[in-house]
Amino acid sequence: MIRVATYLPLAVAAILAVVFFWALSGDRDPSRVPSPFIDKPAPALDLAALDGGPRLTKAAFAGRVSILNVFASWCLPCLAEHPFLMALAKDGKAQVFGLNYKDKPEDAKAWLAEHGNPFTRIGTDRNGRAGIEWGVYGVPETFLIGPDGRIRHKVVGPITNDQLKQLRRMIGDLGK
Amino acid sequence: MIVEAGHFALILAFVFACIQIVVPLIGARRGDDALMDAGRMAALGQFAFILAAFLSLTHAFIVSDFSVAAVAANSHSAKPLLYKISGVWGNHEGSMVLWVLILALFGGAVAGLGNNLPPSLRARVLSVQGMIGAGFLAFILLTSNPFFRVNPAPVDGSGLNPILQDPGLAFHPPFLYLGYVGFSIAFSFAIAALIEGRVDAAWARWVRPWTLAAWCALTLGIALGSWWAYYELGWGGFWFWDPVENASFMPWLAGTALLHSAIVVEKRGALKSWTILLAILTFLLSLMGTFLVRSGVLTSVHAFANDPERGLFILGLLLVATVGGLGLYAMRAPTLKTGGLFAPISREGGLVLNNLLLGTGCATVLIGTLYPLVLDAFGGGKVSVGVPYFTLTFVPLMVPLLVVMGIGPLLAWKRGDLPGVLMRLRAAAMVTGIACLATILLNDGPAFAILGVTLAVWLIMGALTELADRIRLFRGPLSASLSRLIHLPRSAIAMTTAHAAMGITVLGITGSTAWQTERILIMSQGDTTEVAGYALTLEKVAQVPGPNYTAERATLQVAAGGRTITTLYPEKRRFTNPPQITTEAAIRTTLMADLYAVLGDRQEPGAGGQGKAGWTVRIYHNPLVPWIWIGTVIMVLGGLVSLTDRRHRVGAPARAQAPGRPRTA
Numbered sequence: 001m002i003r004v005a006t007y008l009p010l011a012v013a014a015i016l017a018v019v020f021f022w023a024l025s026g027d028r029d030p031s032r033v034p035s036p037f038i039d040k041p042a043p044a045l046d047l048a049a050l051d052g053g054p055r056l057t058k059a060a061f062a063g064r065v066s067i068l069n070v071f072a073s074w075c076l077p078c079l080a081e082h083p084f085l086m087a088l089a090k091d092g093k094a095q096v097f098g099l100n101y102k103d104k105p106e107d108a109k110a111w112l113a114e115h116g117n118p119f120t121r122i123g124t125d126r127n128g129r130a131g132i133e134w135g136v137y138g139v140p141e142t143f144l145i146g147p148d149g150r151i152r153h154k155v156v157g158p159i160t161n162d163q164l165k166q167l168r169r170m171i172g173d174l175g176k
Numbered sequence: 177m178i179v180e181a182g183h184f185a186l187i188l189a190f191v192f193a194c195i196q197i198v199v200p201l202i203g204a205r206r207g208d209d210a211l212m213d214a215g216r217m218a219a220l221g222q223f224a225f226i227l228a229a230f231l232s233l234t235h236a237f238i239v240s241d242f243s244v245a246a247v248a249a250n251s252h253s254a255k256p257l258l259y260k261i262s263g264v265w266g267n268h269e270g271s272m273v274l275w276v277l278i279l280a281l282f283g284g285a286v287a288g289l290g291n292n293l294p295p296s297l298r299a300r301v302l303s304v305q306g307m308i309g310a311g312f313l314a315f316i317l318l319t320s321n322p323f324f325r326v327n328p329a330p331v332d333g334s335g336l337n338p339i340l341q342d343p344g345l346a347f348h349p350p351f352l353y354l355g356y357v358g359f360s361i362a363f364s365f366a367i368a369a370l371i372e373g374r375v376d377a378a379w380a381r382w383v384r385p386w387t388l389a390a391w392c393a394l395t396l397g398i399a400l401g402s403w404w405a406y407y408e409l410g411w412g413g414f415w416f417w418d419p420v421e422n423a424s425f426m427p428w429l430a431g432t433a434l435l436h437s438a439i440v441v442e443k444r445g446a447l448k449s450w451t452i453l454l455a456i457l458t459f460l461l462s463l464m465g466t467f468l469v470r471s472g473v474l475t476s477v478h479a480f481a482n483d484p485e486r487g488l489f490i491l492g493l494l495l496v497a498t499v500g501g502l503g504l505y506a507m508r509a510p511t512l513k514t515g516g517l518f519a520p521i522s523r524e525g526g527l528v529l530n531n532l533l534l535g536t537g538c539a540t541v542l543i544g545t546l547y548p549l550v551l552d553a554f555g556g557g558k559v560s561v562g563v564p565y566f567t568l569t570f571v572p573l574m575v576p577l578l579v580v581m582g583i584g585p586l587l588a589w590k591r592g593d594l595p596g597v598l599m600r601l602r603a604a605a606m607v608t609g610i611a612c613l614a615t616i617l618l619n620d621g622p623a624f625a626i627l628g629v630t631l632a633v634w635l636i637m638g639a640l641t642e643l644a645d646r647i648r649l650f651r652g653p654l655s656a657s658l659s660r661l662i663h664l665p666r667s668a669i670a671m672t673t674a675h676a677a678m679g680i681t682v683l684g685i686t687g688s689t690a691w692q693t694e695r696i697l698i699m700s701q702g703d704t705t706e707v708a709g710y711a712l713t714l715e716k717v718a719q720v721p722g723p724n725y726t727a728e729r730a731t732l733q734v735a736a737g738g739r740t741i742t743t744l745y746p747e748k749r750r751f752t753n754p755p756q757i758t759t760e761a762a763i764r765t766t767l768m769a770d771l772y773a774v775l776g777d778r779q780e781p782g783a784g785g786q787g788k789a790g791w792t793v794r795i796y797h798n799p800l801v802p803w804i805w806i807g808t809v810i811m812v813l814g815g816l817v818s819l820t821d822r823r824h825r826v827g828a829p830a831r832a833q834a835p836g837r838p839r840t841a
Binding site for chain 2: 006007009010013016017019020021022023024102104126127
């Protein structure tokens with residue numbers, strides 16, 4: 001009995017070793033948590049427009065594939081992903097909306113004037129309230145919303161080349 | 177040149193480590209004194225060359241030699257000298273060099289100071305130390321070379337992560353490693369004992385000072401880390417059950433159990449197999465901690481080297497140590513002779529209970545830490561295990577532990593007299609009862625505060641009762657008691673100190689979790705808010721330049737009873753190299769409580785004029801929180817006192833002659 005029991009620690013260690021080995025392999029990223037918003041209806045949204053036009057509300061998403069990009073003029077990674085948003089806007093397969101997060105309107109306008117404006121409409125979220133509703137925990141973040149008003153995909157951090165491809169593929173599928 | 181010499185020294189250290197593995201092992205087998213002595217020379221040589229490598233790397237950091245990749249990536253010429261030096265171990269490569277330096281330091285200490293050890297045991301211990309050293313030196317040389325040059329050299333470095341630029345954190349890793357790596361000696365002693373097939377009182381006595389030293393360092397290292405988290409991260413808390421905190425806490429729990437079970441082996445010759453297992457597990461848990469931190473398999477604030485190749489290498493080392501250690505244990509442990517019998521109610525019984533509870537506590541923390549990983553591995557999705565789990569599982573286990581800690585030391589060896597002991601604890605029980613009642617009457621927080629205070633007072637009173645008992649306080653002239661106190665074995669004083677200190681820490685934890693007041697608000701210039709009887713007024717927020725950052729510094733006047741008592745200056749520091757913002761909490765301590773202020777973001781007025789402009793300010797009142805660290809420091813002092821105990825200074829007892837084997841001396 002004791003003889004068997006003395007092998008017990010080794011057995012437990014062996015199981016842990018297998019788990020550790022698995023954890024190291026592949027492109028597993030432990031810090032990525034799937035968004036609880038996926039496939040759920042988009043949260044409430046009602047923001048004043050940056051240019052003073054009609055307010056940005058959920059109704060804007062109805063009937064078409066939409067992208068909502070959370071950005072700010074003070075955010076460097078936003079600048080890095082900016083060309084990809086311009087490209088998505090140029091594709092014309094989805095409407096691209098902006099959520100200007102904790103930013104001064106004059107700064108945001110200057111930033112867009114300098115780098116180009118991919119957005120059809122921009123809501124201003126000066127105190128970050130809408131950001132809380134949408135579970136934003138950093139800038140930039142990008143949501144893909146289906147014609148039925150449900151969130152289908154979320155990119156945390158700047159859009160990369162791979163993510164641009166995935167977004168385009170998903171926009172194509174949703175648009176069918 | 178100095179850099180290349182350092183690299184070469186590291187390679188030579190690896191060669192010495194290899195010699196240290198083979199030669200003394202053969203010497204011990206043949207009983208050849210010359211070969212066994214060569215092991216000591218190899219251990220000292222390994223230490224000397226790692227020290228040379230470490231110094232050359234430190235030199236590169238001090239003179240800001242940015243042609244060295246590790247310096248360029250982690251240092252900056254505008255950094256204060258202290259952080260240039262602490263930058264040596266503020267990164268993966270350098271910290272590994274510190275790791276092996278401490279490992280070699282312990283090996284060298286066994287070689288140089290272990291004159292009272294039987295040569296064959298010492299030779300085998302050194303050989304196992306050599307194996308660990310060779311493994312980690314190979315790891316550094318093959319995957320994490322700290323001396324790697326970059327060409328062309330950058331003009332300046334990218335700087336050390338600003339939240340690491342802090343005196344508390346400068347000394348946190350060295351102490352932590354002293355602890356982690358110090359347990360390697362307990363491991364090596366356990367393996368050597370398994371190879372020799374003998375564990376006895378003398379073995380337990382030899383291994384004790386090493387375990388004790390490692391335990392003291394680990395305790396201090398964890399305390400420094402938690403203190404740093406408390407004042408630097410600005411969350412007002414001191415322990416977050418983060419995977420990496422847990423990774424350091426598990427060896428601490430196992431090491432604490434080991435300290436206690438080794439006493440039973442030493443005094444009574446029982447629990448041999450269990451103590452060996454604990455010695456092996458404690459070091460394996462330390463290694464696992466190293467693996468978890470450096471492989472990036474878990475998310476943590478500490479994950480600083482997300483490199484699967486390195487993770488794989490450490491996993492390999494961990495696997496070799498585990499299979500070697502636990503495999504040898506599985507084969508040899510059944511042959512260890514079990515020693516003295518004892519009744520369940522006895523000092524041994526108390527220590528067994530201590531070990532069961534600490535062991536279960538350690539397993540609980542292990543499960544909580546690895547559960548997300550294991551679940552993910554079996555396709556169960558992503559979860560995180562947070563504070564509620566540990567509050568529900570770990571904390572209840574500590575309640576009986578603290579109760580027993582008050583009673584156990586008064587029990588006699590072999591067979592204790594529980595009713596008699598409880599009679600002797602009358603006075604302690606009365607004081608505890610009064611403290612309990614007082615807490616019930618005064619408590620305005622959650623009910624667990626009553627339990628925490630009661631347990632802590634019980635523990636302190638129990639420890640003091642034991643000491644008073646020993647020196648016959650109040651049962652004769654005071655001078656006689658004092659003279660007894662002076663002649664008491666240091667280990668007895670150490671135990672009272674450490675146990676009472678645990679009580680102080682428990683009081684600190686209880687007070688700060690139960691009675692914390694937290695206020696988060698937006699303050700404009702001139703606003704006043706009240707927290708726990710203090711009135712805080714925001715006078716201004718100004719830009720202040722620092723050596724390698726600029727700070728927004730708030731001036732908060734603190735008044736109590738209409739009188740200004742102090743001014744707090746919480747800061748938000750904006751570093752440029754690398755760009756990052758850190759918070760500097762302002763803390764005013766009365767030793768009974770901390771007033772703690774953090775400056776947050778500047779707030780713009782909300783849309784439609786709702787909300788006001790100002791700064792987010794968080795203010796905490798944390799009662800008793802300094803006691804957490806006062807308690808741990810006293811606990812460490814207790815450990816140090818125990819290290820000076822007479823039985824570790826004078827020659828160890830002669831070992832009983834092994835049957836059928838001539839003594840090699």
